[in-house]
Amino acid sequence: MGKLRLFAILCFISFLFAPLYASGSPEEKPADSHPPPIISEKPAEKTEPVIIKTKVEIKSAAAEPEIVPYKSNSVAVKAVEKSTVLFTERIRERFAMWLSRSGKYLELMKEILKNKNVPEDIVFLSLIESGFNPYAYSVARAAGPWQFISATAKRYGLVIDWWRDERRDPAKSTAAAADYLSDLYEMFGSWNLAMAAYNAGEGRILKALKRSKSDDYWSLLNTRHIKSETKNYVPRFIAASTIAANPEEFGFRNIEYHQPLNYDEVMVNGPIDLEVAAKCADSKIETIKELNPELRRWCTPPGMPVYMLRIPSGTKEIFQKNLAEIPENERFSVAAYTVKKGDTIEKIAKKSGLSVKAVLALNSMERVKPLQPGTGITLPPKEKFQPDREDRYDNRKASYKKSKKTKTVKTKKPRNKKVLLTALEKKKTVVND
Numbered sequence: 001m002g003k004l005r006l007f008a009i010l011c012f013i014s015f016l017f018a019p020l021y022a023s024g025s026p027e028e029k030p031a032d033s034h035p036p037p038i039i040s041e042k043p044a045e046k047t048e049p050v051i052i053k054t055k056v057e058i059k060s061a062a063a064e065p066e067i068v069p070y071k072s073n074s075v076a077v078k079a080v081e082k083s084t085v086l087f088t089e090r091i092r093e094r095f096a097m098w099l100s101r102s103g104k105y106l107e108l109m110k111e112i113l114k115n116k117n118v119p120e121d122i123v124f125l126s127l128i129e130s131g132f133n134p135y136a137y138s139v140a141r142a143a144g145p146w147q148f149i150s151a152t153a154k155r156y157g158l159v160i161d162w163w164r165d166e167r168r169d170p171a172k173s174t175a176a177a178a179d180y181l182s183d184l185y186e187m188f189g190s191w192n193l194a195m196a197a198y199n200a201g202e203g204r205i206l207k208a209l210k211r212s213k214s215d216d217y218w219s220l221l222n223t224r225h226i227k228s229e230t231k232n233y234v235p236r237f238i239a240a241s242t243i244a245a246n247p248e249e250f251g252f253r254n255i256e257y258h259q260p261l262n263y264d265e266v267m268v269n270g271p272i273d274l275e276v277a278a279k280c281a282d283s284k285i286e287t288i289k290e291l292n293p294e295l296r297r298w299c300t301p302p303g304m305p306v307y308m309l310r311i312p313s314g315t316k317e318i319f320q321k322n323l324a325e326i327p328e329n330e331r332f333s334v335a336a337y338t339v340k341k342g343d344t345i346e347k348i349a350k351k352s353g354l355s356v357k358a359v360l361a362l363n364s365m366e367r368v369k370p371l372q373p374g375t376g377i378t379l380p381p382k383e384k385f386q387p388d389r390e391d392r393y394d395n396r397k398a399s400y401k402k403s404k405k406t407k408t409v410k411t412k413k414p415r416n417k418k419v420l421l422t423a424l425e426k427k428k429t430v431v432n433d
Contacts, residue, residue: 067119067191068238076218076235083232083239088250096252098131099244103257105132105145109174116178124241125177125195128233134168134293137389143167146177156180162361163301165390169294170261192217192234200230263291264316268309268323271302271332273384280322281315298384299332303364334362334378339371352379355394 070076087095110120129147130136142149144167150160156176158166166172177198184194187202196217197205208225209215221231243250268277274295278285289295291310300307311319323331337348345368349359356368362378371377387395 067121068234070218070238073218075221076238079221079232079235080238080242083235084243084250086236087239087243088252094131095240095243096255098127099247099252099255100257101132102127102244104259104261105170107260108170112171112174113178116175116182118178118181119191121241122178122181122191122195123174124244125181125198125237126174127240127244128236134170141390141393144173145170146173148173148176152180161301162357163297163303164294165296166294169292172294190215190217195234195237196220196226196230199233200226204230261291262313263310264313264319265308265310266316266319268300268307269305270328271299271304271307272309272323273299273331273333275384276323276326276331277309277311277319280326281311281319282322283312283315287312296388296390298381302332302362333381333384335381337377337379339373339375339377341373343371343373345369345371348377348379354380354385355391357394358391 070080105126106123109123109126113120113122126132126145130145132145134145136145136147137143138147140149143165146167148156148158148167153160153167153173153176156179158172158176160167166176181194181198184197184202185191188194188197188205193205193209204226208220208223211225212220212223214220217234220226243252247253247255274288274292275285275298277300278288281288288309288311291312300309337352339348345356345359345365348354348371349356352359358380359377360366360368362380
């Protein structure tokens, strides 16, 4: 009986003090046990326009990002410390520049992530991917602040054509990144693994987990199943977001944050030169380009009957008033060309310093076709057209293919000749015999 009584007392005590030992929320996600992160500034498409800078308040976050608790894991702690040294010592000046640029996009991007039910801390992936540079462009042809490759971007609804590249748009690309990361989180059940898959691709991470017989990101760091860039990816995210939340604690003092992005949107009917848009808004063409980084050319896309254009905040009324006074035939400029005998798309493109793709896009052609003499076609205005990185890549690719084709033809001729001579020699030998 005494034993039963003692057991009952112990049960009562354990029930009484049980709440004191409970920690965390029952819904809390367990901690984990598109182109490489950048450790050097990616070349910009163009020099950023000079903008007004101002000090802005960035809300303080927890010492460690809430979505990826890691301090109980020694491997993780060591990896994050290494990344912290990278940002605070080795590339300190560059990282300070990224922090200053972040002030321009943080507010916009965080709001989009929040609306997509993605943790706001995820915004700092853009910090390590591109330094918040809309014109960032990698060797793997990933573009924009979230460094989307073409295939993934199109899968998540971003338009990429000769006229525009929505990977460069901070709002549209953030929405696409949020959707992609949400899908990855649903697949892996872990933000660490979701971010690793964002970097390396979901297939590679699934294969790495299967080979290592693990469901944890940190355990992959001591294997050969993922590349070093993916091993560094999450630690750099953690280090970057921790520093960005409390920069002064890491010696980044007096950061002059760029003014948060602020603009009006106006619907324009038919194509319009950005130069004309700037005049209508009493602004500069550099400002219009800065607000519309998705636009690759001197104008809005001609194939779109309406286009939502961003203009400086507070200028919508004056823009519409000024635009109404400009005749439609003076809003959009192209160069006219009359096809001559013997002309082909390729010859016209070469003479104009363009790619075949550019001529096709300007004339709404899906493929190369014969041209009739006397036919009129349109070309870009020389004074307004500037090739971008994609253009240069396409030109190099076309040149390489042509060069390869020429070499192939040249190497085939001697072989055919040799075979022919050998056959003749054999025939001659037979006759002589």
